[in-house]
Amino acid sequence: MRPVYMVSGGITKFSKASPNKDFRYMVKESFDSAMADVPDLTLDRIDGSVASYFSDHFTRQLMAGIMVHDYLGLTPKPSRRIESGGATGGMCFQSAWEAIASGRMDVVAAFGFETMSHVNTWKGNEFIALASDTNFDYPVGGFYTGYYAMMVKRHMHEFGTTVEQLAAVSVKNHKNAMHNPYAQFPAELTIQDVLNSEMVSDPLKRLDICVMSDGAATAILASEEMAYKLTDKPIRITGVGTGTDAMRLADRPSREVILLPHENPEDYKNLKYPGVHSFRGGRVAAKEAYKMAKIENPLEELDFVELHDAFTSSEIQTYEDLGLCKYGDGGKFVESGAADLNGKVPVNPSGGLLACGHPVGATGLMQSVFAFWQLQGNVSKHFGGDGALQLKNPKRGLIHSHAGTGTYITVSIMERGF
Amino acid sequence: MAEKNISSTKLEEVEQGCVLYNLDPIIMKYHYEVDYIHSYAQDSPFFAGLAKGELKGSRCTKCGSTFGTPRSHCMNCGAPTEWMDLPLNGKIHTFTTCYFGGQEFLDETPFTLIMVEWPGVDTFFLSRLVGVAPEDVQIGMEVKARFRRLSQFKPTDVYFVKADV
Numbered sequence: 001m002r003p004v005y006m007v008s009g010g011i012t013k014f015s016k017a018s019p020n021k022d023f024r025y026m027v028k029e030s031f032d033s034a035m036a037d038v039p040d041l042t043l044d045r046i047d048g049s050v051a052s053y054f055s056d057h058f059t060r061q062l063m064a065g066i067m068v069h070d071y072l073g074l075t076p077k078p079s080r081r082i083e084s085g086g087a088t089g090g091m092c093f094q095s096a097w098e099a100i101a102s103g104r105m106d107v108v109a110a111f112g113f114e115t116m117s118h119v120n121t122w123k124g125n126e127f128i129a130l131a132s133d134t135n136f137d138y139p140v141g142g143f144y145t146g147y148y149a150m151m152v153k154r155h156m157h158e159f160g161t162t163v164e165q166l167a168a169v170s171v172k173n174h175k176n177a178m179h180n181p182y183a184q185f186p187a188e189l190t191i192q193d194v195l196n197s198e199m200v201s202d203p204l205k206r207l208d209i210c211v212m213s214d215g216a217a218t219a220i221l222a223s224e225e226m227a228y229k230l231t232d233k234p235i236r237i238t239g240v241g242t243g244t245d246a247m248r249l250a251d252r253p254s255r256e257v258i259l260l261p262h263e264n265p266e267d268y269k270n271l272k273y274p275g276v277h278s279f280r281g282g283r284v285a286a287k288e289a290y291k292m293a294k295i296e297n298p299l300e301e302l303d304f305v306e307l308h309d310a311f312t313s314s315e316i317q318t319y320e321d322l323g324l325c326k327y328g329d330g331g332k333f334v335e336s337g338a339a340d341l342n343g344k345v346p347v348n349p350s351g352g353l354l355a356c357g358h359p360v361g362a363t364g365l366m367q368s369v370f371a372f373w374q375l376q377g378n379v380s381k382h383f384g385g386d387g388a389l390q391l392k393n394p395k396r397g398l399i400h401s402h403a404g405t406g407t408y409i410t411v412s413i414m415e416r417g418f
Numbered sequence: 419m420a421e422k423n424i425s426s427t428k429l430e431e432v433e434q435g436c437v438l439y440n441l442d443p444i445i446m447k448y449h450y451e452v453d454y455i456h457s458y459a460q461d462s463p464f465f466a467g468l469a470k471g472e473l474k475g476s477r478c479t480k481c482g483s484t485f486g487t488p489r490s491h492c493m494n495c496g497a498p499t500e501w502m503d504l505p506l507n508g509k510i511h512t513f514t515t516c517y518f519g520g521q522e523f524l525d526e527t528p529f530t531l532i533m534v535e536w537p538g539v540d541t542f543f544l545s546r547l548v549g550v551a552p553e554d555v556q557i558g559m560e561v562k563a564r565f566r567r568l569s570q571f572k573p574t575d576v577y578f579v580k581a582d583v
Contacts, residue, residue: 060450122518122521125521139573140544140546141523141531142519143519143520146516146519150512150513201516202517203514246493249542250486253493254540276511276512276542
């Protein structure tokens with residue numbers, strides 16, 4: 001495998017609806033913004049693309065990926081579409097990584113989008129719920145917030161996680177987004193604001209849940225030789241990992257905890273795992289990525305994390321899957337401030353999905369772009385001069401993309417290459 | 419129906435129009451509806467069982483894994499499974515009450531979803547709990563299955579109530 005680098009990235013401002021631009025135009029905007037940062041990169045030096053979007057229902061257009069590839073001026077070069085639910089963006093990023101690592105291509109554009117405003121929120125929830133078993137799950141009351149609510153109920157039962165701890169995730173991420181001009185829903189909130197917000201599916205309230213969005217993002221990946229030609233600040237992708245689990249939340253038999261290098265079997269003597277309270281696929285993805293990136297203790301060796309916080313609860317569950325704390329300690333982890341902007345390992349310094357929005361196919365790529373700017377030290381440049389979210393000299397970050405009830409999960413490690 | 423005049427050079431006008439929300443940009447209503455010819459295929463005996471008041475899971479013929487939601491092949495070893503009757507009494511593994519949902523189920527809110535667990539069965543079953551106030555639902559609560567008298571051949575042909583009802 002060859003080393004792979006990210007050389008540029010671009011995003012659109014995520015919004016509730018962007019009727020003035022269709023999916024092609026939105027991607028073009030993010031693509032042009034990425035291209036503008038690497039002036040030496042011309043269209044003819046791009047070998048191919050990977051398209052990321054989740055739902056043909058939202059787009060009302062099959063083969064939308066090639067339409068974007070065409071619109072960007074990349075035909076007749078190779079392109080493909082990736083679909084893996086909420087993890088589509090992260091999977092697209094890894095697909096582009098594979099194209100370069102294998103030696104097939106030297107420069108690849110990974111782009112993603114979703115146009116969720118084309119239906120009403122309740123119809124959108126129905127579309128998303130079609131990503132659950134349509135024989136056994138969807139007809140019972142198919143609603144993803146309902147599935148996540150059941151998972152966190154069990155997490156609370158097993159480990160004593162509280163609604164205040166969930167709310168702390170919402171407060172943190174919305175607050176971070178106050179300094180992110182791309183975010184859809186920045187807000188200064190209190191724990192009480194979150195607790196007082198409308199109940200959606202007990203215990204998850206309106207402010208525990210991300211919003212639906214229109215948006216697009218592009219990441220440009222390159223081989224080592226091309227990366228150093230194109231930029232003096234390339235970011236190396238040093239690890240990729242992917243995990244899966246059964247589509248149905250009901251299909252989660254108890255097994256042994258999958259251990260990370262810094263953990264011991266004694267840590268989890270009586271823990272039924274993964275149950276419905278943990279994401280085994282997230283643990284598998286992290287384990288593979290850590291091994292490739294030679295990470296032994298993630299809490300000590302990661303400078304920040306951008307993870308898939310579609311729900312406050314899934315952020316807490318994901319701290320544990322990633323090994324930032326032990327299984328069961330996720331609630332205490334956020335409460336301790338460890339995930340704050342100035343904490344031990346800032347989690348979602350961008351504001352995450354909760355505050356930035358979640359245009360599904362763009363989301364995982366958005367994380368890569370924010371992580372890229374962090375590692376380049378360029379947050380202020382891209383945020384209109386506001387450098388409040390720039391971490392001090394970060395060298396290594398993790399991005400995490402997540403689908404279904406933990407059904408597809410990707411973890412990628414990005415490191416400063418200069 | 420009048421015979422079509424294929425030599426006409428004028429496209430026939432129709433009084434159809436469209437639903438328009440906005441002019442700049444043009445935002446309009448686009449209707450899309452489809453009837454699927456859906457087969458439950460190998461899952462059919464489960465739905466047939468509900469119509470007879472039976473709740474069926476499955477058991478691996480090779481490794482003995484048991485599934486609270488049936489599958490025709492084992493998720494652990496890949497061998498074929500056989501049907502098995504699940505007890506009609508079980509316990510709540512976890513639950514939630516939904517106050518919002520997808521469009522198809524909005525009229526039914528609030529409704530309570532539960533994962534049912536059985537001792538000795540390796541996986542769970544997603545169902546609805548009926549007749550218990552949201553604040554009274556608890557993990558570990560004993561529940562029993564009930565069946566619709568008029569089957570719809572959907573997984574909601576079975577639902578659960580408190581065991582002592």
